[in-house]
Amino acid sequence: MANFTIADIKALREQLGTGMVDTKKALEEAEGDLEKAVEILRLKGAKGNAKRADRSTSEGLIAAREQDGKVTLIELNTETDFVAKNDRFIALSEQVLDAAAAAGADSAEAALASDAGGKSVADLISDEAAIIGEKVELRRVRTLTGDAFQVYLHKTSKDLPPQVGVVVAYSGDDAETARSIAQHISFANPTYLSRDEVPEADVEKERDIVTEISRNEGKPEAALPKIVEGRVNAFFKQVALLDQDYAKDNKLSVAKVAADAGITITGFARFKVGA
Structure with missing residues (x-):
């Protein structure tokens, strides 16, 4: 026996x-x-x-930590929502976030190499995945610096941890407006802060596409430049935060809302689980 x-x-x-x-x-x-x-x-x-290496990890959570004048945002993935809401998985996310924030990691690769109580984050995740019984993957990590921050974590289901996370870095004193802009970002999903950040190659590709579309629609050749620029501006409204129509009042741009509040948005990050 x-x-x-x-x-x-x-x-x-x-x-x-x-x-x-x-x-x-x-x-x-x-x-x-x-x-x-x-x-x-x-x-x-x-x-x-x-x-489990080839399995899909489309569930998980978003978490954020402010530390030493920085905010770190992570997306930790697993296979099922059952595990995503498990206490052990949530505790693992806190350990990973602690290590990533302490290291100031700005990528998943940097975070995986950072120290987590005497072992790397990569080894910590591997060990915990063995116990949890599902593939666990640190998909994305961003660390923002700034004068002030607003963090908005959104639950798409009351039974699950946050599935969408936004960090806004800004200067100024209107925290309420900064938080409202963070909520706007969670909904509008911009890619860039301003139109100046959009790669010129992407702008030219969009210009070529809308030019062809406009010609195929039979628009007069003389009117094409104005029509094309209007459509390129619409493209900027899709991808550039400051150009976007503000979710709470679409008569105002986000840039106008921020200026009226006396704040300057200096950066942002948005993660959505699986997206």
Whole structure:
């Protein structure tokens, strides 16, 4: 008979979050040696990680942390919403966020290489994924600097952790308007802060497309330049935050709202799980 008790099984399950059957089998194989059983379970989980490598991770959460005059935003993914709302997964996200924020990481690669209590974040995620039983992936990380910040985390379901996260960096004193602009970003999903940041190649490609569309519509050649510029301006309203119509009052641009509030938006980041 194996040299372990029900209390040993319970203690190991609480430590690792593993299933009853797997825990009992590991203790039997380890002949009651708890440390060896932990090693067996971790090795089994690591093999499971390799098998799960090609699985899709379309669920997860967004989390943010302000630290030392910076805000770090992460997207941590997993396979199912069941795991996404699990306490162990949420605790893992906090550990990953702590490490990424402490390192000032501005990419997933930098965050994965950062220290998390004596091991890399990559190893931490691998170890926890082995226990959780699903593929876990740190998809995106951004760190913003600025004079002030507003963080907006949005839940698309009350049963799940935040699925959309926005950080706005700004200067000025109107925190309420800055937060409202963060909410606008969560809805409008701009790509750039201003039209000046849009790559010229993208602008020229859009100009070529709308020129062809306008000609195919039979627009007069003499009127094409004005029509094309109007459509290019519409493109800027889609991709550039400051050009966008403000969600709460579409008669105003975001730039106008910010100026009226005496604030200057200096940067933003927006993540949506799986998008």
